[in-house]
Amino acid sequence: LMVGCSSGGNTSAPAAGEGSSGQAASADGQEMQAKIGVVGFLSGSGAAYGEAQKAGLELALDELNEANKGKLKIELKFEDSAGEKEGAINAVNKLINQDNVVAIIGPTLSGEMFAAGPVANEAETPIFGISNTSEGINDIGEYVFRNSLPESIAIPTAMKAAGEKNGLKKVALIHASNDDFSVNGYKVMKATAEKLGLEITSEATFANGDVDFSAQLTKLKQTNPDALLVSALYKEGSMVVKKARELGFTGTILGGNGFNNPKIFEIAGPAAEGLIVATPFSPEKKDDKVQAFVKAFEAKYNKKPDQFAAQAYDSLYIMSQSLLAAGKADREELRGKLAQLKDFTGVSGKLSFDEKRNPIGDAVVVVAKEGKFVPFE
Ligand code: 1QQ
The missing domain is CATH 3.40.50.2300 (Response regulator)
Structure with a gap:
């Protein structure tokens, strides 16, 4: 045996090179x-x-x-x-x-x-x-x-940072009510708002597959929030962001994990500018x-x-x-x-x-x- 001769941790000499039989195994030198x-x-x-x-x-x-x-x-x-x-x-x-x-x-x-x-x-x-x-x-x-990384860690991190830097006091919430992820994210947003002492001015929902968010966003905007918190997947989420800007909302927009995909720039276009999200990964790191x-x-x-x-x-x-x-x-x-x-x-x-x-x-x-x-x- 050639123990000691091989470098690194490669303990199994790959014998004739094609020892595998397609079987799931093993520590006996087979791949x-x-x-x-x-x-x-x-x-x-x-x-x-x-x-x-x-x-x-x-x-x-x-x-x-x-x-x-x-x-x-x-x-x-x-x-x-x-x-x-x-x-x-x-x-x-x-x-x-x-x-x-x-x-x-x-x-x-x-x-x-x-x-x-x-x-x-x-x-x-x-x-x-x-x-x-x-x-x-x-x-x-x-x-x-x-x-x-759970939304229960990501969203509070984003809300704290945005709250401090942008001086948020009043927030409005919107989420997809027929998607477990979006509902969970909304709950985290709401609980975090309460914890941070932010006033919730209004709430609205939509369903995945919807394409028109004007009614909900018009209503939310009328309550004058400093920030709009959006819990959604990228497609609907990006359309919500775009519509909110079209309706003249100029405050902070903060989203959950669903926004962590480049598609949002394609769908929302320039309206994506300023959107705040938390993520465990940044390619800039x-x-x-x-x-x-x-x-x-x-x-x-x-x-x-x-x-x-x-x-x-x-x-x-x-x-x-x-x-x-x-x-x-x-x-x-x-x-x-x-x-x-x-x-x-x-x-x-x-x-x-x-x-x-x-x-x-x-x-x-x-x-x-x-x-x-x-x-x-
Ligand atoms: C979940 C998510 C979505 C954004 C995955 C695409 O985080 O469903 O939990």
């Missing part, structure tokens, strides 16, 4: 084969979220399969849920029962996770949210994980790991990564690390290693987990300026 399912919002009104996630995952896949050669080979199997609960449930069932995946990454929306998470949990298959920011995700069960990621992403896709790409990218690194620690592509072993994850530093920051496996991390506050987000300071 472990791991099939991971991905459920994403890949078509429809929020497709840009799913596309960003797919791009981040595929970049991480290239890097990891290269780095793990001889030890671990990951295969990704993508399913499109179209942002629908039914779609997510069907995708999860298919990935578990037909494709026999070791774990699932996604689905994109909190509402989809609330619907499909229990299916994976029941089937004792780890499911890992990369953009589920609502309260209660981890309560679904022991097989449910996420690395997405002066950090070697972040800059290496941004560079690799730009080389592959010719654009900058957003938060959705970053959290997706990080999730595959977490999967890889946990699979290698488990020593085999086994759902139960993988669940155990994921549950032991204490700290992880990825491109979307340093993450640790509370006793319910909820991520704890820092959010940076950013503001839209000339077609991109820059630090709010």
